[in-house]
Amino acid sequence: MKKVLDTDLNNDGRSDLIAATWASQNGWHVFLGSTSEGLLAGIQYRFNEFAIGGVTIADFNQDQRQDMVIFGLYGDPPRIYWGDGNGGFRGYTTFRLEPAMFGFAADVNNDGKPDLLTRLGLSTINTRVIINSAL
Ligand SMILES: [Ca+2]
């Protein structure tokens, strides 16, 4: 398991989990929280052509639905998967940004919108700040 994120994807007040594996073949899983069973069975999202480096989540387009950014391990530009508010995602947009292997969301300029901090790779301290309006 490469990365686990705790978030509320379907806006029901209960924690959901996103679990992403390092290798591309397995993609990532979404586990929706439930009151009685803890977590429901995972929904698996697969993609064959894209190896995951890092994952971060925030509501980038400010529609009250959590979105997810996937960073490519091997130089693929990051993708943003738009949350549908029900625990799923309705497609993605590929950023026209330089490739980054990792990153996380934070409101860097304090305007209430999440921005992205990205890092090029494991062996570099080369980081970028990408303001929300540029996404
Ligand atoms: Ca959103």
Ligand SMILES: [Ca+2]
């Ligand atoms: Ca911001």
